[in-house]
Amino acid sequence: MAETRSLLGSARLLTLTGVGGVGKTRLALEVAAASSKLFTGGVWLVDLAAVGDPSEVGGAVARALGIPESGARPVVAQVIGYLSGRRALLVLDNCEHVADACAELAQALLSSGPEVHIVATSRQTLGLTGEHILAVSPLPQEEAVELLRQRAVAVRPDFQVTDTNRAAVRRLCDDLDGVPLAIELVASRLRTLTVEDVAERLADRFALLTGGSRTALPRQRTLRATVDWSWDLCTRDERLLWSRLSVFSGGFTLSAAEGVCEGEGIGPGAVLDLLDRLIAQSVVLPTEAEGQTRYRMLETIRQYGRERLAESGEEERLLLRHRDFFLAFAQRIDSHWLGPGQAEALARLRAEHANLLAALECDADPQVRLALVSALRFYWWAGGLLAEGRRQYDRALAAAPEPTAVRARALPKAAWVALLQGDLTVADSWLDEAETLVSRFDEPMVRVEIEGFRGVRAQYRGRLRQALAGFEGAVAGCRALGDDRAATAWMLGLAQLQAYLRDPRAVKTGSAAVAAAEAQGECWNRAQTLKALGYEAWTRGDLDAAVALMHTALECLRGLDDHVAVGLTLEHLAWATASGGEHLRAARLLGAAGALWRSAGTALHAFDPQMADDHRRCEEQVVEALGRPVYVDALAEGADFDTPAKAIEYTLDSGAEPVGDAVRAAAEHALTRREREVAALVAQGMSNKQIAVAIGRSPRTAEYHIKNVLAKLDFESRSQIAAWWTATSGPTP
Numbered sequence: 001m002a003e004t005r006s007l008l009g010s011a012r013l014l015t016l017t018g019v020g021g022v023g024k025t026r027l028a029l030e031v032a033a034a035s036s037k038l039f040t041g042g043v044w045l046v047d048l049a050a051v052g053d054p055s056e057v058g059g060a061v062a063r064a065l066g067i068p069e070s071g072a073r074p075v076v077a078q079v080i081g082y083l084s085g086r087r088a089l090l091v092l093d094n095c096e097h098v099a100d101a102c103a104e105l106a107q108a109l110l111s112s113g114p115e116v117h118i119v120a121t122s123r124q125t126l127g128l129t130g131e132h133i134l135a136v137s138p139l140p141q142e143e144a145v146e147l148l149r150q151r152a153v154a155v156r157p158d159f160q161v162t163d164t165n166r167a168a169v170r171r172l173c174d175d176l177d178g179v180p181l182a183i184e185l186v187a188s189r190l191r192t193l194t195v196e197d198v199a200e201r202l203a204d205r206f207a208l209l210t211g212g213s214r215t216a217l218p219r220q221r222t223l224r225a226t227v228d229w230s231w232d233l234c235t236r237d238e239r240l241l242w243s244r245l246s247v248f249s250g251g252f253t254l255s256a257a258e259g260v261c262e263g264e265g266i267g268p269g270a271v272l273d274l275l276d277r278l279i280a281q282s283v284v285l286p287t288e289a290e291g292q293t294r295y296r297m298l299e300t301i302r303q304y305g306r307e308r309l310a311e312s313g314e315e316e317r318l319l320l321r322h323r324d325f326f327l328a329f330a331q332r333i334d335s336h337w338l339g340p341g342q343a344e345a346l347a348r349l350r351a352e353h354a355n356l357l358a359a360l361e362c363d364a365d366p367q368v369r370l371a372l373v374s375a376l377r378f379y380w381w382a383g384g385l386l387a388e389g390r391r392q393y394d395r396a397l398a399a400a401p402e403p404t405a406v407r408a409r410a411l412p413k414a415a416w417v418a419l420l421q422g423d424l425t426v427a428d429s430w431l432d433e434a435e436t437l438v439s440r441f442d443e444p445m446v447r448v449e450i451e452g453f454r455g456v457r458a459q460y461r462g463r464l465r466q467a468l469a470g471f472e473g474a475v476a477g478c479r480a481l482g483d484d485r486a487a488t489a490w491m492l493g494l495a496q497l498q499a500y501l502r503d504p505r506a507v508k509t510g511s512a513a514v515a516a517a518e519a520q521g522e523c524w525n526r527a528q529t530l531k532a533l534g535y536e537a538w539t540r541g542d543l544d545a546a547v548a549l550m551h552t553a554l555e556c557l558r559g560l561d562d563h564v565a566v567g568l569t570l571e572h573l574a575w576a577t578a579s580g581g582e583h584l585r586a587a588r589l590l591g592a593a594g595a596l597w598r599s600a601g602t603a604l605h606a607f608d609p610q611m612a613d614d615h616r617r618c619e620e621q622v623v624e625a626l627g628r629p630v631y632v633d634a635l636a637e638g639a640d641f642d643t644p645a646k647a648i649e650y651t652l653d654s655g656a657e658p659v660g661d662a663v664r665a666a667a668e669h670a671l672t673r674r675e676r677e678v679a680a681l682v683a684q685g686m687s688n689k690q691i692a693v694a695i696g697r698s699p700r701t702a703e704y705h706i707k708n709v710l711a712k713l714d715f716e717s718r719s720q721i722a723a724w725w726t727a728t729s730g731p732t733p
Contacts, residue, residue: 004031004134008089008117011132012110015095015120018136019282019298020226021181024121027136028091031119041086041115049094054101061090061105076105080112087115095122096233096281103128123230124281135282138178138298145173147180151187159190168195175199177298181226227304230283240265241274242283243312246305247322250354251287251296259325260318292351319362326352326359327368330375337378338485340521343559349379350561360392366400367407374410380417382524384561384644387601389417397430408437412449419456420564422606427457445486448477452490455497462609464501471497488516492525496532499539500610506536524565527556531569538576546576554648566644567596570651571604571611575618581707583625584634584714586618591638592647599642626712671712678705682718683725 004027007014016024032043046064051057058075067075067082083090090109095102103126109116110130120126125133139147145161148169152159161169172195176182189198231239244261245252252260258271266274275295278284283301287294297305309315329352333345349356356376360369373389373396380389393414400407411434418427431450438446455470471494478487495510497503510533517526534549550573557566570593578586597603605612623631641647671679674695681691692702706718715721 001027001030001034004028004119005035007132007134008035008119011130012116013106013118013120013126013128013131015122015125015131015133016136017122017125017133017282019138019179019301020123020230021179022136022138023180024136025093026180028093028119028121032089032091035089039087039089039117041083041088043089043091045091045093047093048098048102051098054098057098057101057105061092076108079105080108083109083113083116085115086113088113088117090116090118092118092120095120095126096124096230099124099126102126123233123283127280135285139173139180139183140178141170141173144176144178144180144183145169148173148183148187151184152190155188155191165195168199172199175299177300179298179300182300224304227300230281230301231304231308233281234278234283237266237270237274238277238281238283239308241271242278242301243305243309244314244318245278245284245297246302246309247315247318247358248302248355249358251294251351252355253292253294256325256329256352256355257295260321264314264317292348294351316364320364322355323359323362323364323368323372326355327372327375330356330372330379334375334378338489338520338522338525342382342523346379346383346560349376349383360396363399366396367402367404370396370400370406370410372396374406374413377413377416378524381420382560382562382565384563384600386417386420386564390414390421393417403437403440405441405443408434408441408443408446411437412446412453415453416456419453419460420600420606421602422460424457424460427453431457444477444481445483448474448481448486451477452493456493459493459497459500459608460606464497464610467497468494468501484516485520485522488513488520488522489525491516492529492532495529496535499532499536500608502539507533510536523556524560524562527553527560527569528565530556531565531572534569534576535572538572538579541579543576543580547573547580550576551652554651557644558648559645561644563596563600563644564602566647567593567600567604568607568611570596570647571615573651575614578618578621578625581625581711582714583622583711584630587622587626587631587634588638588641589651590615590619590622591635592641592650593638594635595639595642596644596647625708630712671709675705675709675712678702679709679721679725682706682709683722685722 004014004016008031016028018024029045032045036043044064046061048057048060051060058079061079062075065079065082067078092102092106099122102120102122106118106120106126107128109118125131138144149159149161172186173183176186186198231242234242241257241261244266245257247260248256254272254275257275261271262268275284279286279295284295284297287296306315309318330349333349337345356372356379360372363369373392376389376392380386380392393410397407397410397414411430415427415430415434418424418430431453434446434450438450451470452474453470455467455474457467458464458470459467471490474490475487475494478484478490491509491513495506495513498506498509510529513529514526514533517523517529530549530553534546534553537543537549538546550569553569554566554573557569570589574586574589574593577589593604604615619631626634641650677695678691681694686694688699688702688706691706692699695702706721709721710716713721713724715724
């Protein structure tokens with residue numbers, strides 16, 4: 001209401017648009033009632049729902065104004081004359097079926113009466129110059145839940161939203177898109193059904209949602225009648241596009257709509273114009289996701305279109321076109337992955353997640369499904385979707401057991417998902433089968449992948465020398481095939497392995513891999529190689545280089561949502577951080593890494609037994625420095641950074657980030673008596689030498705105590721110690 005009244009103050013023609021049942025009329029009536037003092041010349045409602053002939057629009061307005069029809073002059077002229085000189089507000093309700101006539105009338109009234117304002121409600125805009133448009137959105141979830149509760153109480157006084165049914169109520173409101181009419185129709189069913197019953201029956205929503213108010217317009221008494229009204233207002237071509245767009249899930253782009261829907265009645269280039277017209281009629285809603293312009297239909301509108309598509313006999317053909325479009329889409333991204341734009345590519349895949357899953361549900365050809373699962377390999381690996389990728393590989397491989405080249409290409413990629421999950425037994429089985437199949441097909445790159453992933457498998461079993469041969473063979477095999485990008489990717493694994501083996505060649509291998517990745521504009525492999533170089537620097541005791549390299553690795557991983565890569569980098573960084581004496585920060589980094597392992601469905605020990613040993617030693621060091629209670633609290637605080645984006649932001653952008661109260665209090669408690677004494681002397685402005693004299697120890701001992709205080713309180717300077725001591729009035733030593 002506030003937004004509508006604000007627009008009405010500056011606009012003389014305001015059109016409220018939106019899907020049927022979203023509440024356009026209710027909003028217009030509330031605004032009109034609240035604006036009566038502003039429009040001293042009168043406020044009128046003109047209900048055009050029953051007007052079937054466009055020529056009757058002027059007469060409907062005259063009757064609403066109470067103007068007698070004299071017949072002496074045209075009715076529109078009478079209306080203009082009546083409103084001339086008045087500061088008046090006219091609400092033209094339900095304009096969509098007579099939109100052209102309403103536009104002509106509005107143009108005449110606004111031109112002749114400078115103080116006349118018009119609010120129109122319509123599923124499509126009037127298309128006049130100077131028209132302001134406000135799209136009335138469905139209700140947010142909490143407001144939708146409250147509306148459902150209020151309407152349900154009216155028919156069943158004992159109804160309550162409880163902890164038991166709250167999830168079902170929210171799911172129900174979400175499934176109804178937050179559309180008030182649909183919610184009110186559902187509420188009437190709660191007289192005889194539970195919320196859970198209604199949610200289960202919502203698959204047939206058009207049969208379920210009937211029985212609205214007898215005083216409502218006929219087209220608002222059932223959900224089907226409401227959507228039928230919009231369908232009837234569309235042209236043949238608009239209906240054709242509406243029904244075809246129903247094959248999309250979670251929205252679509254213009255290029256997707258053109259690729260799937262053109263042809264067989266919709267000519268080349270016609271989709272854009274038809275889509276624009278469906279937007280104008282509130283059938284399609286424009287949105288923005290991941291920086292892309294996208295379009296969507298409310299679920300009720302989409303399901304209605306899907307029914308119409310099935311009736312037309314086109315459904316199977318459109319589903320195949322949808323599947324083929326997204327197979328080509330995934331294959332394009334896959335073929336260009338080892339290059340620039342990886343974060344953008346993942347964003348495009350994330351935006352199409354629902355469509356990709358829908359395409360994978362198309363079971364017309366199991367071999368095509370298997371090809372699509374494999375084309376999405378980097379989405380599963382780098383997009384934080386290991387569990388989903390594993391599920392899809394399991395299903396696709398089971399549905400397409402035939403010994404084909406498609407299966408041979410898929411098996412090593414599936415094995416990599418299993419390896420990342422720590423399922424080495426299944427990975428072994430898939431790699432063995434791939435090796436059997438590859439001898440039957442001319443797939444040299446598959447042979448290289450098998451050798452490389454056998455190296456990964458050996459590494460995860462702690463057989464590092466055997467793993468080294470696998471990685472070296474994969475690098476050589478890629479180069480022999482002329483695929484330098486793939487060779488760079490396998491050099492990543494080789495550099496990591498050499499670092500874990502303390503092999504002096506690690507720096508040379510890693511530097512070459514990083515240089516090649518930079519030349520290719522690639523981030524994902526470069527990040528993991530930088531992490532390996534950081535590990536190598538840590539093992540040499542060069543902590544500054546280790547931290548810098550791993551920070552750069554995290555910077556490269558921004559936007560990729562790779563739980564495993566970020567988790568491993570945080571682990572390595574925690575080890576280096578603890579070695580540098582920053583034990584509290586190291587504990588929080590371990591907590592963040594642990595949260596990422598849990599959400600990815602894997603664990604650190606799945607990657608290399610040596611890493612598990614490094615983690616254990618770091619944990620023991622941190623616990624010894626902080627004490628178990630402080631460590632546990634810091635670990636829990638770090639676990640709040642449970643997504644790659646949060647973890648990277650915390651690690652790279654948290655210079656002024658405050659420590660949680662629980663951790664700070666525990667850390668303060670963990671200060672020894674001597675450390676509290678030193679903190680008080682720091683607050684007095686003493687130098688290390690002065691502190692050493694005061695406590696009767698050497699300057700080196702004083703410096704040691706100050707470092708411990710900084711680490712335990714997660715401070716970076718003496719001034720922070722002084723400020724903390726002053727603010728908390730620490731105990732007198």
